[in-house]
Each structure stands twice: as C-alpha cells, then as structure tokens.
C-alpha cells in the first residue's frame with residue numbers, strides 16, 4: 001500500500017517537474033527583456049520566405065495537425081501540433097536544438113527572441 005502511494009507521489013512530482021514552464025523558457029531567450037510576440041505573428045512568419053523557397057512551412061506545412069515533409073530528404077516529419085502529437089514541446093533541449101538548426105536552415109541566421117517565442121506560441125495553440 002505504502003509503495004503504491006509512494007509511486008503515485010513520485011509520478012505526480014516527476015510529471016510536474018518535466019512540464020515546461022514556457023514563461024521561464026521565454027525569459028531565458030529574451031534575457032529577461034520585454035519583447036513583443038504573439039501567436040499571430042508566429043503564424044505570419046511561418047510561411048514567409050525571407051530567403052526564396054525557404055520557410056517553416058516548407059517542411060512542416062501550414063496545417064500543423066498534419067505531418068510535414070523535409071524538403072531536402074523527403075522524410076515525413078510528424079505533426080508539430082500538440083493536438084495530434086502530445087510529445088511536441090515537452091523537452092526544452094529538443095526545442096532549442098531544432099529552433100537553432102531550423103532557423104539557420106531557413107534564414108541562414110539564428111532567430112531572434114521575438115521570432116522564437118512567436119513560433120512556439122503559434123505551435124502551442126494550433
């Protein structure tokens with residue numbers, strides 16, 4: 001009985017620790033500075049080709065609940081939307097790694113804090 005109770009407590013504690021605190025993540029990106037961002041800004045940027053032929057949409061598509069396809073390798077990419085893929089946006093390390101890589105691929109530079117936060121807000125609520 002005690003063992004079961006303990007496992008339940010550990011389980012609840014671990015899921016809370018693992019859940020991402022987005023406000024904290026955003027403050028880390030912006031270095032605690034006030035930045036303007038929005039999901040709608042993220043949506044607008046999503047399909048914008050700053051460099052010709054390249055946008056987030058190129059690989060992930062515009063409907064985030066649907067799978068995407070890598071424009072170079074043609075590999076299927078699982079949907080980014082949490083509605084169809086609850087594993088998305090659950091690991092800070094993964095988010096940081098892929099934002100860095102994808103921004104470099106798409107814009108040949110890293111994304112600004114405004115851009116990163118807007119993208120994540122767009123993904124979170126779509």
Ligand code: HEC
Nearest residue numbers: 055056059070071077078088089090095098102103106119
């Ligand atoms: C060249 C193709 C490509 C482009 C362009 C691209 N991505 Fe990705 N993205 C990937 C791949 C591949 C992964 C990792 C594989 C996976 O998780 O399914 C990924 C993963 C991600 C993740 C990780 C989500 C998570 O928690 O699992 C985020 C966030 C993301 N992309 C955002 C973006 C944004 C924002 C842009 C535009 C600036 C963008 N991507 C452009 C291919 C691309």
